[in-house]
Structures are given as structure tokens and as C-alpha cells.
Amino acid sequence: MTSALHIDDIVKDTGSDKVGRVMGFVGPYVQLRPLSGGREWDARPEHLEPAGTAEALSAGISEVNARSRRKAAVAAGALIPEAEEQRPAADTASAECALAQRPGYEELHAACLQTHDVPLPCARGILLARRCSCRCHTQNNLSTSNYRR
Structure with missing residues (x-):
């Protein structure tokens, strides 16, 4: 030019x-x-x-x-939105619960601390950590969360 x-x-x-x-x-x-x-x-x-x-x-x-x-x-459901591509699936188990499904590691269910969603401070709808979706966590456990921050 x-x-x-x-x-x-x-x-x-x-x-x-x-x-x-x-x-x-x-x-x-x-x-x-x-x-x-x-x-x-x-x-x-x-x-x-x-x-x-x-x-x-x-x-x-x-x-x-x-x-x-x-x-x-x-x-139409043919594509995943760009923002969704980065996000893990909603039914993702924590590392402890995923390992607890293997024989010999069952006691690790009690070590899971991801019992609730942890939002990114000052951001709406963005999560730092997603709640573990493992079925071993009951509604009682979710209300008395001990997730360490």
C-alpha cells in the first residue's frame, strides 16, 4: 500500500x-x-x-x-456454543470420586471436598470449580459443605 x-x-x-x-x-x-x-x-x-x-x-x-x-x-443442537466448549460437562465427578470407583479406593468418597459449585469472584455464571456430581453426595452433604477455599 x-x-x-x-x-x-x-x-x-x-x-x-x-x-x-x-x-x-x-x-x-x-x-x-x-x-x-x-x-x-x-x-x-x-x-x-x-x-x-x-x-x-x-x-x-x-x-x-x-x-x-x-x-x-x-x-438446532448441531454445535456446542463457544463458551460451552471450554466448560466441563455438568456430570463430572471429582478426582477423588472418580478414583473411588476403582477397586481398593472406595474410601476416597469421604475425601471429596467438591460438594458445591465455587463461583469466580465478581463474575456471574463462571465457576472456578464445579460441584462433584457423584451420587454418593446427598442433599444433606451439599447443604453442609466443607469445601476448602
């Missing part, structure tokens, strides 16, 4: 054939981000050219459509 680049300029990366917004400059590279958000990528300045209005609009619409298709697939 012959003219100077500025943050927030919309350019086309001819190396990857993508349109993006200039987010910053690191060494010899220009950092670009898709128009509707997402992961940045590095591009060489010589591979950049100003994006025309039609190219910028087309790239933005393509990304919105892809996001919409993903949401539809999640709603």
Missing part, C-alpha cells in the same frame, strides 16, 4: 484475500481484524490495498451471515 496506514482504516489483504480493519502495527507487520470482530491476523504492508466500499460491505455481510449460521446450528 503506497499511502500511510492509520488505525481503523479498512484494507484488503491480498496475501490472504481478506478484508479487515487496521488495529495496530507490530514490527514489520500490520495487525488486521475482521470487520465484525474476531481474531486478528498479521499482514505485510506490501500486501495491503484500500478496500472499496463494495468489498468492505461484502466482507461484513459474509461475517454476519457466518455468525448467524453458527447460532442457528447451536440452536
